[in-house]
Amino acid sequence: MRSKLLSKNNRGQTGETITWIVATVIIVVILLVSILIASVYLGDTKKFSLTKQADSPASKSFFSYLLTKDNTGVNVYNELKKEQLDPKIKLGDNVKSLGEKVFSPYRTNYGVFVRLTNKVGDKWVEIVEPKAIVPKKNWMDFIGNKIKLDDDKYVSMSFFFKY
């Protein structure tokens, strides 16, 4: 009876030892994986960037763009004021081409929209639009400037960028 119990006890001890070994291996593996992740993803120098909700040089360009006069002495702001929020209406070539040229340097950092829009933002006419299609995932956008033209008419500049 006693020897039977002793043999059962030995088996129990073996089982317990295996449990310990397996537990140790699991702990070591988890630690190694954590260290690997820490060194691969967190080991680099941490970049500090300002949260982009404004771009001062682009805003300044936007104001200057609106103040630019054509040959007849009418500035872009007043020309846009005359335009209706109808996508079928073609904006003056000078307004559009000047916009393309003014905002093209920012295309390396963002996609840039300059739009004629209403207050709610459900109607708009593109003045400058990004060359590439705007992907919906992993992109953020912010309105750089929005200037009132009329009661329900605005000209706005917005950016979208990858985060």
Place this chain on the structure above:
Amino acid sequence: MNKEKNQRFFSSSIFPKSKKGDKIVSVYWFAILFIVAAAVVYMVISFYGKPYDIRGAEADLLTTKMADCLSEAGYLEEDALLKDFQDNFLEKCKINFQTEDVYGWREQGQYYLEVSISNFVSGQLISSFNAGNSNLKDSCKLKGAILPVCYEKSLYSLDKNNNQYAINIFSVVKKTEKNAQ
């Protein structure tokens, strides 16, 4: 009754507790504790041991400050094309290049700022002025991890006579000793 019998069978008189086994388990626990502690310390060091690189943000702020100084309400600063302004633009724009007095930073100069104003229509350069350590400019062409940060931004402006200008602001910040490893 049976329960009592069973308890007697498994009592310490039949299976005395092994003191040696207890010691081994204690050592094992301590070993695991040290391994876990060492791993936590390693992970903390690997994250917090590396510095934050703020030079990109610093160069961005420098450029923004310069842009604010050169163009206001859509118009180019009236004096921007005058020699007096260009010679003292740091003072006029309230920018200073002072740094901490470590790693010989003050003697070397850790910043460089260059402004070019050209005709927006023809692209012809009208004026260019700069300040700071001009040697830093050369490092922008190099590739590597421990190098100064270069930042370039342009803006469009015009004067009261509707003359159009393209302004290019180029800034470099070194400070590699504290920001890059």
